[in-house]
Amino acid sequence: MALTAVEIYKFLPKTNCGDCGVATCLAFAMKLAQKQAALDECPHVTDEAKQQLEDSAAPPMATVTVGLGEHQLKIGGETVFFRHDERFHNPCGLAVTVDTSLPDEQIQQRIEKLEGARYDRVGFMLGVDLIALQDGGDGRLVEGARLAGEHSSLPLVLMSTDPAAMKDALEVCADGRPLLCGATTDNIDAMLPLAKEYNCPLVLRADSLESLVPLSETAAGADSDQLLLDTGAQEIERIQSDQTIIRRMALNKKFKPLSFPTLVACSAADPTQQMLQACSAIAKYAGVVVVDVADDEYLLPLVTARMNIYTDPQKPIQVEPGIYPVGEPDEDSPVLTTTNFSLTYYLVEGDIMSSKVPAHILAVDTNGTSVLTAWAAGDLTAEVIAEHIEKFDLADKVSHKTLVLPGGVAVLQGKLEEESGWEIKVGPKESSALAQFFREQGWAAK
Numbered sequence: 001m002a003l004t005a006v007e008i009y010k011f012l013p014k015t016n017c018g019d020c021g022v023a024t025c026l027a028f029a030m031k032l033a034q035k036q037a038a039l040d041e042c043p044h045v046t047d048e049a050k051q052q053l054e055d056s057a058a059p060p061m062a063t064v065t066v067g068l069g070e071h072q073l074k075i076g077g078e079t080v081f082f083r084h085d086e087r088f089h090n091p092c093g094l095a096v097t098v099d100t101s102l103p104d105e106q107i108q109q110r111i112e113k114l115e116g117a118r119y120d121r122v123g124f125m126l127g128v129d130l131i132a133l134q135d136g137g138d139g140r141l142v143e144g145a146r147l148a149g150e151h152s153s154l155p156l157v158l159m160s161t162d163p164a165a166m167k168d169a170l171e172v173c174a175d176g177r178p179l180l181c182g183a184t185t186d187n188i189d190a191m192l193p194l195a196k197e198y199n200c201p202l203v204l205r206a207d208s209l210e211s212l213v214p215l216s217e218t219a220a221g222a223d224s225d226q227l228l229l230d231t232g233a234q235e236i237e238r239i240q241s242d243q244t245i246i247r248r249m250a251l252n253k254k255f256k257p258l259s260f261p262t263l264v265a266c267s268a269a270d271p272t273q274q275m276l277q278a279c280s281a282i283a284k285y286a287g288v289v290v291v292d293v294a295d296d297e298y299l300l301p302l303v304t305a306r307m308n309i310y311t312d313p314q315k316p317i318q319v320e321p322g323i324y325p326v327g328e329p330d331e332d333s334p335v336l337t338t339t340n341f342s343l344t345y346y347l348v349e350g351d352i353m354s355s356k357v358p359a360h361i362l363a364v365d366t367n368g369t370s371v372l373t374a375w376a377a378g379d380l381t382a383e384v385i386a387e388h389i390e391k392f393d394l395a396d397k398v399s400h401k402t403l404v405l406p407g408g409v410a411v412l413q414g415k416l417e418e419e420s421g422w423e424i425k426v427g428p429k430e431s432s433a434l435a436q437f438f439r440e441q442g443w444a445a446k
């Protein structure tokens, strides 16, 4: 986190000797803040002050990297408590377990299921980020790692407290920079060197927040900073409380042993309860969430919850303005207009698809706001819609000159007919009524 000139000034000698080539210490602090000077240009700054400055300038929470290549995951590095303060930067990773005690065929099926778990949601492709291989004992972890390497490109979480099993698995998959989960009080002396040797991030696992701190201090003593923290919490109240305390200690107190992203392994036997654990952890403030459930009806809500938390609240999600086909429309198909706010656009698209009437959508650029918001802000006017009709050559795409306006902005009908020369039909206020509207207009389902 960048320091201001005033914050830097506190660490300088304040003698205004000018040996740094600048007249005063404050002026030098300003150059440092603007990155126009280096601290060693002041020969009088003490080693202690240098260290304090470095500590103060360090990010409050480490950023940890898992995996390599296209599926690489960055975790942590967050700087705020609430997404509206700025935004959250690195989405929580979703890991789903694979029990390596299962027969190879079932392991392979599960891995392939997770690899293929992709969900198209308001224009974003969402899915599972990590495969969490649970050590089934008897050398099964290494077999799981081998199968994952053959059938998936997703990064791995190696879940074992046995350093020997971990080392065997690393021999197979260390190139993919898996997350090692993890080090406990009993095995940290063996796990830390493994993480270092294979250059992999490591989860520190304890059964309470208090017992996590000495583990983290031990890791810091071994010069390890690619760490995640797991307090072992399962009760939702404790998950929330531990996560909040860790973030508070990292951001407000800069307490180094807790200045790392977290991992929450949700293990409630009831899938719905497990979803509650996971959603609660995603909302506040897990870096990685591990779940056992792999069914679409659980994964889709989870990845949707995560997307909602990690989108930038100051930038509405948008589709590109333009003309989009829904179904396989031809030149006689109806044209409906809406805004380029993703949620609005995909609602309209979904309702057109349900109606089975192929149609074109003219998505108007309203900076990603909904129909009524855009109209109230003056971003959805007859002139703007007419400009889009021209800009995207709508007349060349259809044989008619009829456009359907959202019912909520029926007031634009007359002006838009004047501006565009098109016949404007007023559609329903809610897109859920489009099927009935199409029937009334004689537009047939195909």
Ligand code: SF4
Pocket: 012, 013, 014, 015, 016, 017, 018, 019, 020, 021, 022, 023, 024, 025, 028, 041, 042, 043, 044, 045
């Ligand atoms: S050399 Fe150091 S002490 Fe002297 S003016 Fe520059 S910042 Fe201040």
